[in-house]
Amino acid sequence: MSFSYVKNAGKFLCIGRNYLAHIKELNNAKPSEPFFFLKPKSSVLLPKQGPVLVPRGTIVHHEVELACVVGKTLRDLDPASFTPSDALDAIKGYALAIDMSARNVQDEMKKKGLPWTIPKGFDTFLPLSGFIGKDQIADPYNVELNLTVNGQTRQKDMTNLMIFPIHRILTTMSSIMTIEEGDVILTGTPKGVGSIVPGDKIEAWAEVDGKRLPESVLELDVAEKPGPYFYQAK
Numbered sequence: 001m002s003f004s005y006v007k008n009a010g011k012f013l014c015i016g017r018n019y020l021a022h023i024k025e026l027n028n029a030k031p032s033e034p035f036f037f038l039k040p041k042s043s044v045l046l047p048k049q050g051p052v053l054v055p056r057g058t059i060v061h062h063e064v065e066l067a068c069v070v071g072k073t074l075r076d077l078d079p080a081s082f083t084p085s086d087a088l089d090a091i092k093g094y095a096l097a098i099d100m101s102a103r104n105v106q107d108e109m110k111k112k113g114l115p116w117t118i119p120k121g122f123d124t125f126l127p128l129s130g131f132i133g134k135d136q137i138a139d140p141y142n143v144e145l146n147l148t149v150n151g152q153t154r155q156k157d158m159t160n161l162m163i164f165p166i167h168r169i170l171t172t173m174s175s176i177m178t179i180e181e182g183d184v185i186l187t188g189t190p191k192g193v194g195s196i197v198p199g200d201k202i203e204a205w206a207e208v209d210g211k212r213l214p215e216s217v218l219e220l221d222v223a224e225k226p227g228p229y230f231y232q233a234k
Helices: 020-025 084-090 103-112 117-121 166-176
Strands: 012-016 035-039 052-054 064-070 091-098 144-149 152-158 184-186 201-208 218-224
Touching (some): 035 117, 035 166, 064 144, 091 184, 091 201, 091 218
Antiparallel strands (some): 064 091, 064 184
């Protein structure tokens, strides 16, 4: 199983609010165009590197997502001519990702109009699977995303429920910043997000036509984050 794509990634870009049912479950407003945020490379957690760490005082939610590994540099793409086929050509492959969010910290940031760097950027807040080749995912809109906590299903939905398709995501991002070869783009999470606490066990995977993709499987323990950080609402 290959994880070299992570070393080659310059940026981890994450689309927010790209599944309608997820928007509704968090009482968020539906965006009129794609918006995104960044996660640091230090937040990446690869299989067998240890548990997801929950900072003290935080309410941490899981968000399973299909991630795209970009295969070429993209800059100022023309939305009128950049097609879905062009987008697939620009993608080198895929991975399964879990965007961990310190939800109570994020809610405070939203109220104050502050960026989401803290609630999204803690160590271990970006579990990533091995690289999934395009031979296994011919159609990125025909993937079922699954996540369980302690054996109970939390998330189970198809990627064809995305509000903004991948070619729209790429044109929007490329108009703001250059997308470089190797960058990893998370495409949003479906409904069913929920909290995790130390002692939980998470399993996540992707399926295509009812077949689980072995490279996509993530099996994670959850533990308390060591160190001085302790969140207290101001």
